[in-house]
Amino acid sequence: MIREDILTAAAQVFGEKGFHAASMQDIAQAVELRKASLYYHVSSKQELLAGILDRALDILIERMEAALDPSANPEDKIRIALITYQEAMAEYPNLSAVLLLEHRSLEQKYRRRHIPRRDRFEAIWRELIEAGIRSGAFDCPDAGMAAKALLGVANWTVTWFHPGGRMKADEIAKMNANLVLNGLLKRN
Amino acid sequence: MIREDILTAAAQVFGEKGFHAASMQDIAQAVELRKASLYYHVSSKQELLAGILDRALDILIERMEAALDPSANPEDKIRIALITYQEAMAEYPNLSAVLLLEHRSLEQKYRRRHIPRRDRFEAIWRELIEAGIRSGAFDCPDAGMAAKALLGVANWTVTWFHPGGRMKADEIAKMNANLVLNGLLKRN
DNA sequence: CCTACCGATCGGTAGG
DNA sequence: CCTACCGATCGGTAGG
Numbered sequence: 001m002i003r004e005d006i007l008t009a010a011a012q013v014f015g016e017k018g019f020h021a022a023s024m025q026d027i028a029q030a031v032e033l034r035k036a037s038l039y040y041h042v043s044s045k046q047e048l049l050a051g052i053l054d055r056a057l058d059i060l061i062e063r064m065e066a067a068l069d070p071s072a073n074p075e076d077k078i079r080i081a082l083i084t085y086q087e088a089m090a091e092y093p094n095l096s097a098v099l100l101l102e103h104r105s106l107e108q109k110y111r112r113r114h115i116p117r118r119d120r121f122e123a124i125w126r127e128l129i130e131a132g133i134r135s136g137a138f139d140c141p142d143a144g145m146a147a148k149a150l151l152g153v154a155n156w157t158v159t160w161f162h163p164g165g166r167m168k169a170d171e172i173a174k175m176n177a178n179l180v181l182n183g184l185l186k187r188n
Numbered sequence: 189m190i191r192e193d194i195l196t197a198a199a200q201v202f203g204e205k206g207f208h209a210a211s212m213q214d215i216a217q218a219v220e221l222r223k224a225s226l227y228y229h230v231s232s233k234q235e236l237l238a239g240i241l242d243r244a245l246d247i248l249i250e251r252m253e254a255a256l257d258p259s260a261n262p263e264d265k266i267r268i269a270l271i272t273y274q275e276a277m278a279e280y281p282n283l284s285a286v287l288l289l290e291h292r293s294l295e296q297k298y299r300r301r302h303i304p305r306r307d308r309f310e311a312i313w314r315e316l317i318e319a320g321i322r323s324g325a326f327d328c329p330d331a332g333m334a335a336k337a338l339l340g341v342a343n344w345t346v347t348w349f350h351p352g353g354r355m356k357a358d359e360i361a362k363m364n365a366n367l368v369l370n371g372l373l374k375r376n
Numbered sequence: 377c378c379t380a381c382c383g384a385t386c387g388g389t390a391g392g
Numbered sequence: 393c394c395t396a397c398c399g400a401t402c403g404g405t406a407g408g
Binding site for chain 2: 018020021100101104105139140141142144145146148149151152153154155156157159160166167172175176179180181182183184187188
């Protein structure tokens with residue numbers, strides 16, 4: 001589908017320049033069409049942004065669900081989830097960057113659909129942490145805050161990670177998972 | 189100075205809308221001038237952005253240096269630095285948001301001046317962590333990565349914190365500091 | 377510090 | 393999917 005190609009190109013352009021700095025002309029050039037032709041496949045720049053955010057959340061949630069073993073203990077679940085999440089972000093850097101940094105450019109209409117989905121994604125993390133508190137493994141006064149901290153560690157990587165850098169994505173993912181889990185686990 | 193007022197207004201507008209979504213007209217309106225009059229005090233929109241980033245780094249570095257006791261142990265230093273940093277960000281939310289999220293809108297000329305300053309700021313954190321590794325207090329395989337993780341926890345708050353929310357800034361600062369330090373400290 | 381204005385570019389539409 | 397074009401707005405300047 002051409003629409004998929006346009007979405008991918010838009011994610012790249014939005015991810016590199018930011019939503020408002022990117023133009024429909026930039027996207028048209030990336031898919032080798034004229035700007036006006038984009039509007040046969042897409043109704044507006046806003047709808048394109050919303051489509052990217054949907055796709056990004058779909059992929060990330062799907063990956064995490066596929067990786068999580070329901071019978072594992074809370075500690076292992078969080079470790080697996082965190083590593084999977086970070087590796088998926090490294091695999092789809094443009095989608096991730098747009099999801100995490102550009103959603104504020106969404107206008108009301110689309111934002112009201114998106115924010116609840118994003119909140120549900122955040123709730124997955126909070127529930128994983130709550131399970132670890134209930135089991136007695138974690139020493140943590142507030143699961144919601146811990147989820148924000150955990151997501152801060154993971155999400156912040158989109159602002160600085162580049163594939164050619166000193167460390168590979170999976171190394172970063174493991175080290176961050178170790179640090180976060182060490183921070184959550186109870187001390188004896 | 190009127191220039192200071194313009195900088196403050198610009199930080200607010202850039203912080204709320206993002207650099208490219210904000211117009212010089214928006215800033216003029218906020219300081220009750222005509223758009224053209226801004227150019228008597230400021231040479232360009234880019235220079236405004238650069239001025240905000242300078243001011244933000246100046247304030248944050250000054251605060252941290254004032255709070256740090258050189259004779260304290262590494263663990264206490266990091267705790268104090270982290271709490272001070274987060275409270276300063278809560279006190280200057282617009283400057284902080286622009287510093288952390290809008291620097292990529294800087295054009296080459298200004299970016300080349302800014303990035304080294306920002307890197308030096310990051311180096312402060314890495315060195316604090318290295319001191320803790322040397323003293324034997326921290327169990328951490330890579331100080332640079334730990335600094336990125338720590339900054340992720342702190343910096344990510346600019347994307348979600350609002351003064352009227354469930355938790356106050358100083359509570360968040362303390363909880364994040366506890367989590368990060370717990371993550372860094374060696375287990376016995 | 378203002379009014380008036382510039383060329384460029386924006387998102388989007390008409391019509392085929 | 394194209395050419396041609398729209399009104400609106402952009403950052404910035406001229407001139408006083």
